[in-house]
Amino acid sequence: MIDFFTLVTVMLIAMGLFFMIVGSIGLIRLPDLYTRAHASGKCDTLGQAMILLGLIVYEGFTFDAVKLLMLIIFLYVMSPTATHAIVRAAHILKYHAWKPGEDRQ
Amino acid sequence: MKNVIDWGNPLENLTFLRPPVKYIQEIPVLLKMKGKERIISIIVTAGILFFFWILLSAYFDTFHLVAGLACAMIVAVLSHDLLFTKPVRGGILTFLYFIHYCGWLFIEIWLAGLDVAYRVLHPSLPIDPQVITFETPFSDDIVRTVFANSMTLTPGTITVDVIGSTYTVHALTSEASRDLTEGRSIEKRVHRIFKET
Numbered sequence: 001m002i003d004f005f006t007l008v009t010v011m012l013i014a015m016g017l018f019f020m021i022v023g024s025i026g027l028i029r030l031p032d033l034y035t036r037a038h039a040s041g042k043c044d045t046l047g048q049a050m051i052l053l054g055l056i057v058y059e060g061f062t063f064d065a066v067k068l069l070m071l072i073i074f075l076y077v078m079s080p081t082a083t084h085a086i087v088r089a090a091h092i093l094k095y096h097a098w099k100p101g102e103d104r105q
Numbered sequence: 106m107k108n109v110i111d112w113g114n115p116l117e118n119l120t121f122l123r124p125p126v127k128y129i130q131e132i133p134v135l136l137k138m139k140g141k142e143r144i145i146s147i148i149v150t151a152g153i154l155f156f157f158w159i160l161l162s163a164y165f166d167t168f169h170l171v172a173g174l175a176c177a178m179i180v181a182v183l184s185h186d187l188l189f190t191k192p193v194r195g196g197i198l199t200f201l202y203f204i205h206y207c208g209w210l211f212i213e214i215w216l217a218g219l220d221v222a223y224r225v226l227h228p229s230l231p232i233d234p235q236v237i238t239f240e241t242p243f244s245d246d247i248v249r250t251v252f253a254n255s256m257t258l259t260p261g262t263i264t265v266d267v268i269g270s271t272y273t274v275h276a277l278t279s280e281a282s283r284d285l286t287e288g289r290s291i292e293k294r295v296h297r298i299f300k301e302t
Contacts, residue, residue, distance in 0.1 A: 018222075019218050019222065022218075022221070022222040022225055022226065023221075025225055025226070026221065026225035029225055029230060030225070030230075030232070032234075034234060034236075034263070034265075034275045035232060035234055035277060037263055037275075038221055038261075038263060038275075038277050039221055039225055041257060041263060042214075042217045042218055042221045042258070042260075043218055043221050043222060043225075045214070045218075045258070046214055046215070046217070046218035047218075049214075063160070063163040066160055067160070067161070070160070076214075076258070077254065080253070080254040080257035080258055080264075081254065083257055083263060084253065084254075084257060084263070084264050084265075087263055087264075087265050087275065088265060088266050091265045091266050091273065092266075097234060097235075097236050097275065098234060099234070099235075100232075100233055100234075
């Protein structure tokens with residue numbers, strides 16, 4: 001018999017993996033640096049947070065769970081900042097932004 | 106070949122890692138807090154540090170608690186003015202708004218992930234990227250950071266550059282850019298938490 005919390009854990013981690021895979025597919029399919037930053041910045045943050053949330057559910061109410069929660073908060077401050085740093089560097093180097101109808105890079 | 110970056114001399118091109126001159130002038134002078142303000146600031150900083158100590162160590166015997174308290178007090182006395190550059194303010198209502206904002210942000214992050222997933226997996230790749238620039242009324246550094254990070258996490262937009270209170274944003278679709286320049290829903294929410302900006 002499968003325990004309820006294990007089931008929730010598996011569902012959360014599966015959804016997290018789905019978003020991670022979508023982020024990777026986006027990295028291949030999208031045309032330029034800025035749009036790829038959309039895919040990796042959003043899907044990966046969501047995917048990682050959901051995997052950590054699944055681990056929290058698996059762990060139960062312990063100190064390790066609180067530490068994982070701190071990790072999620074840290075991730076949500078860090079990920080937009082890192083995305084912004086990469087995109088800003090490209091912007092300062094005057095990297096051309098893709099527009100519809102152009103060739104992909 | 107217009108999209109190939111001419112890197113040139115790598116050491117000269119690293120200038121973007123240094124903040125531009127106008128940022129250097131903007132860095133606030135640390136306030137020398139006196140009397141009651143200073144005591145409150147030290148106690149709040151020590152409290153936060155001690156809470157973090159307990160969270161990470163998870164030991165509850167006398168030695169670890171006393172050591173943690175001593176370390177928190179020393180660090181707080183030395184560096185409390187780095188955490189609170191202004192006297193502590195804000196009531197319970199601000200905190201409730203902040204909690205409400207976090208809940209809203211969580212839902213927006215979900216929508217952002219689903220939106221990007223839909224566009225990436227759609228066979229015809231329905232994107233219409235554009236770079237837009239707009240003004241905001243925010244003057245405080247923390248408020249600007251919260252706004253920029255919220256914008257990166259919400260659907261369809263990434264903060265590219267912030268100069269003063271002018272934001273340059275890369276939007277994945279034209280709906281997302283229209284929401285920023287006309288709807289301004291994120292801006293209103295951030296404004297409600299930090300009323301005094």
